[in-house]
Amino acid sequence: DSGVTxxxxxxxxxxxxxxxxxxxxxxxxxxxxxxQQSLDQGLQFLIQYYNGEExxxxxxxxxxxxxxxxxxxxxxxxxxxELGDSALYFCASSVKLNTEAFFGQGTRLTVV
Amino acid sequence: AQSVTQPxxxxxxxxxxxxxxxxxxxxxxxPYLFWYVQSPGQGLQLLLKYFSGDTLVQGIKGFEAEFKRxxxxxxxxxxxxxxxxxxxxxxxxxxxxxxxxxxxGSGTQLTVLP
Numbered sequence: 001d002s003g004v005t006x007x008x009x010x011x012x013x014x015x016x017x018x019x020x021x022x023x024x025x026x027x028x029x030x031x032x033x034x035x036q037q038s039l040d041q042g043l044q045f046l047i048q049y050y051n052g053e054e055x056x057x058x059x060x061x062x063x064x065x066x067x068x069x070x071x072x073x074x075x076x077x078x079x080x081x082e083l084g085d086s087a088l089y090f091c092a093s094s095v096k097l098n099t100e101a102f103f104g105q106g107t108r109l110t111v112v
Numbered sequence: 113a114q115s116v117t118q119p120x121x122x123x124x125x126x127x128x129x130x131x132x133x134x135x136x137x138x139x140x141x142x143p144y145l146f147w148y149v150q151s152p153g154q155g156l157q158l159l160l161k162y163f164s165g166d167t168l169v170q171g172i173k174g175f176e177a178e179f180k181r182x183x184x185x186x187x188x189x190x191x192x193x194x195x196x197x198x199x200x201x202x203x204x205x206x207x208x209x210x211x212x213x214x215x216x217g218s219g220t221q222l223t224v225l226p
Contacts, residue, residue, distance in 0.1 A: 002155060033213065043202065043216035056213050090155060094212055101212045103148075103156040 003027065004104035006091050012110045018079040021107045025072055025093030031055075032074040033094075033101055034066055038087035049074055050097055081111045114139040116203050118217035125193050126225045133188040133220050135203030143205040145186040146214065147177055151199045159201075162186060163208075173197070198224045 003026035013019055025032050034046040036059075045058035049068035060066075063081075068074045078085060088108050092101040115138045125131055137143065145162040160171025167179040177188045186203060200221050204214040 002157075004155075031212075035214075042218050043204075043214075045213045045215070048213060058213060092156075092212075098212060100158065100161070101214075102158075105153075105155040 002102040002104060004091055004093050004102055006089075006104040006107050008107060009105070010108050010110075012112060013081060015081055015083060015111055017081050017111075018077065019081065019109065021076040021078070021089050021091075021109070023074045023076070023091030023093075023104060025074070025091075026102055029093035029095050029102075030072065031094045031097055031099075031101070032068055032072070033092040034060075034074070034076050035090040035092065035103075036087050037090060037106070038084075040084075041087075043090075046076070055097065078109070083111050085109065086111045114143060114205055114207070114215050116205055116215055116217035118201075118203055118220050120220045121218070122221045122223070124223040124225060127195050128192050131188075131190045131193045131197070131222070133201050133203075133222070135186045135188065135217060137184050137186065137203075137205050139184075139205060139207075141208065142179075142181060143207055144212075145177075145179060146204040146206075147171065147175070147186075147188045148202045148204060148216075149173075149199045150202065150219075156202065159188070193222075193224055195224045195226065198222055 005024040046060040048056040088106045092103045094101040117136045147159040148156040203217040
């Protein structure tokens with residue numbers, strides 16, 4: 001157990017809908033990362049937050065957004081969902097910006 | 113842009129045999145290098161990492177990796193594979209001094225035969 005908690009573990013939703021994925025980082029970790037793992041794109045970095053502020057963006061679609069709250073948990077919002085958004089979404093956290101990150105077990109999103 | 117290549121999509125070995133998983137990276141300078149393992153239904157677990165210093169790195173579960181600058185490689189090895197090692201293995205890199213935004217390879221699926 002890495003100490004990073006992601007909810008829900010599984011999510012099935014219809015095209016066009018909006019969902020929110022939640023991540024609770026390890027106790028004391030200030031940095032949160034979101035990654036997407038899909039069959040065609042592999043593992044890709046989406047976005048990073050540090051102590052509530054966005055610090056880096058990767059291949060994140062405009063339909064997707066994220067935030068980190070004062071209690072340091074983070075949410076990834078996915079809207080206008082398409083079949084191609086079906087993937088495993090991972091959250092990772094680290095103590096500082098440039099220290100080792102620990103991954104949660106992921107949320108599997110299925111868009112039907 | 114940095115990239116990571118894992119040329120072997122799937123490898124099958126017998127239990128007790130040795131293992132080597134290949135990883136090559138493309139980057140302007142030596143990056144930080146990592147190997148992760150993903151078991152079915154599980155998250156990513158860090159096996160080992162290379163930042164600097166000794167080019168032979170020891171990790172958890174009996175794994176080691178060797179960084180070869182001249183070949184831009186960071187191959188993962190294990191002298192004797194156990195059935196519980198069956199999983200998918202990912203090589204990853206990130207820029208030195210930066211936040212840990214990892215670029216992953218496409219993964220190598222390891223099957224272990226009894």
